[in-house]
Amino acid sequence: MGDTELHSDEGEFRDKISTVNSDGSRKWIYPKKPSGKYFTKRKIVSYILLVLLFGAPHLYINGQQSLLFNILDRKFVILGKVFWPQDFYLFAIAMIVGIVFIILFTIIFGRIFCGWICPQTIFMEMVFRRIEYWIEGDWTHQKKLNDGPWNAEKIRKKVIKHFIFWMISFLIANTFLAYIISSKELWAIQTSPINEHLGGFIAIMLFTFAFYFVFTLLREQVCTTICPYGRLQSVLLDENSLVVAYDHKRGEGRAKFKKNEDRAELGKGDCIDCNQCVNVCPTGIDIRNGTQLECVNCTACIDACDHMMDNVGLERGLIGFLSEKGITQGTKFQWTRRVISYTILLISMLIVLTILLLTRKDFEATILRQRGSTYQITNDGRVSNIFELNLTNKTQNDYTIKLKLDHSEASIDLVVKKLILKSEDRIKERFVMKLPIEKIKNGKEDVTIIVYGNNKEIERVTTKFIGPNI
Numbered sequence: 001m002g003d004t005e006l007h008s009d010e011g012e013f014r015d016k017i018s019t020v021n022s023d024g025s026r027k028w029i030y031p032k033k034p035s036g037k038y039f040t041k042r043k044i045v046s047y048i049l050l051v052l053l054f055g056a057p058h059l060y061i062n063g064q065q066s067l068l069f070n071i072l073d074r075k076f077v078i079l080g081k082v083f084w085p086q087d088f089y090l091f092a093i094a095m096i097v098g099i100v101f102i103i104l105f106t107i108i109f110g111r112i113f114c115g116w117i118c119p120q121t122i123f124m125e126m127v128f129r130r131i132e133y134w135i136e137g138d139w140t141h142q143k144k145l146n147d148g149p150w151n152a153e154k155i156r157k158k159v160i161k162h163f164i165f166w167m168i169s170f171l172i173a174n175t176f177l178a179y180i181i182s183s184k185e186l187w188a189i190q191t192s193p194i195n196e197h198l199g200g201f202i203a204i205m206l207f208t209f210a211f212y213f214v215f216t217l218l219r220e221q222v223c224t225t226i227c228p229y230g231r232l233q234s235v236l237l238d239e240n241s242l243v244v245a246y247d248h249k250r251g252e253g254r255a256k257f258k259k260n261e262d263r264a265e266l267g268k269g270d271c272i273d274c275n276q277c278v279n280v281c282p283t284g285i286d287i288r289n290g291t292q293l294e295c296v297n298c299t300a301c302i303d304a305c306d307h308m309m310d311n312v313g314l315e316r317g318l319i320g321f322l323s324e325k326g327i328t329q330g331t332k333f334q335w336t337r338r339v340i341s342y343t344i345l346l347i348s349m350l351i352v353l354t355i356l357l358l359t360r361k362d363f364e365a366t367i368l369r370q371r372g373s374t375y376q377i378t379n380d381g382r383v384s385n386i387f388e389l390n391l392t393n394k395t396q397n398d399y400t401i402k403l404k405l406d407h408s409e410a411s412i413d414l415v416v417k418k419l420i421l422k423s424e425d426r427i428k429e430r431f432v433m434k435l436p437i438e439k440i441k442n443g444k445e446d447v448t449i450i451v452y453g454n455n456k457e458i459e460r461v462t463t464k465f466i467g468p469n470i
Contacts, residue, residue, distance in 0.1 A: 036303025057178035110243030115298035173207035399453035443469030
């Protein structure tokens with residue numbers, strides 16, 4: 001965006017990554033401590049999301065953890081509602097809805113999700129980076145400390161910082177596991193001897209190291225080189241997308257500020273070339289070069305630029321939420337055919353998903369003949385088949401299960417005397433079905449089995465009964 005209005009070396013910045021030196025070595029980013037109205041709003045949003053993130057595993061609704069993604073037991077809980085593998089189609093639809101939402105959101109607002117909502121950015125900028133500012137000082141102090149000798153002050157600050165980083169990583173790892181194995185199971189691991197939960201302890205340590213590695217070494221590299229969303233946005237943005245952008249028509253040509261001069265008369269733009277927008281950028285880019293995939297729309301450059309505009313008496317908004325069309329033609333956001341199409345698609349899919357969630361069954365039953373078995377003919381001239389019942393209970397209640405047939409001359413014999421289906425549990429049991437041989441036509445017969453729970457019909461399943469072809 002705006003690349004045609006920039007300096008003569010306008011394209012060179014796209015030939016290299018802002019965090020890599022010309023010799024291929026890592027270029028460490030020291031962003032200046034941000035401040036301003038957008039940063040204040042980001043802090044509020046971030047702290048609310050952090051409270052939700054750490055609190056959700058410990059919040060219970062109807063006796064269930066509010067959010068649980070137990071991949072090992074194939075059990076998922078969302079706002080107290082239990083979902084089983086039989087509900088996978090709902091997750092598939094929900095994922096598609098999420099993808100469509102991301103596409104629509106990016107088309108309209110660019111990569112603002114990364115700067116305001118993404119956990120990677122929130123933890124990096126609002127937790128780890130702020131601790132770093134508190135211990136080591138602002139960007140110039142950090143750089144001086146890292147470039148300086150290993151004296152007592154440097155050792156003390158580094159030890160304190162990395163100890164705190166490790167403890168926060170440990171807390172994040174425990175929270176992450178609480179979403180997977182449940183907070184109750186995590187508490188059992190935390191309060192029991194290590195040898196009783198060695199696997200869980202190893203998992204916590206591995207996750208702790210992973211988060212520590214990400215937030216102490218990888219940092220912005222996750223956003224600039226690892227996360228695929230940055231690449232995705234390049235094919236989703238268009239000239240109407242609102243992104244954090246530099247108003248090149250107003251800002252070029254750049255020149256240092258001199259008191260009492262008429263910049264318009266001298267042919268100077270409003271950009272005073274102070275580099276504050278570059279200094280505060282957490283990914284090390286120059287927003288004046290135009291839209292770049294490394295930009296996470298964190299708005300730090302907007303706050304920095306507005307502050308400098310106030311200091312020199314120029315109008316705010318040289319950097320802001322702008323579109324290329326808005327910069328060049330002065331137009332506001334428009335509902336293009338592309339945006340309307342995605343909006344209609346998203347609303348339609350949300351309606352479908354809502355209907356499916358509201359009509360979701362409390363029980364799932366499948367009845368199949370036991371694998372590898374065939375029919376048997378009894379001494380009284382009846383034919384028997386062995387079946388396997390798979391029954392899932394998605395409710396909070398226990399049920400005594402009974403099976404009945406709509407076929408008057410058929411009978412069912414359960415392997416167990418009393419079949420109990422506990423709350424939010426599954427059972428797999430075998431039973432034998434018998435049918436008079438003369439009732440079987442062409443070697444098979446459709447039979448409907450009625451499943452009763454606590455003497456109330458909960459499911460009907462039609463299956464094939466096989467016999468001799470006579």
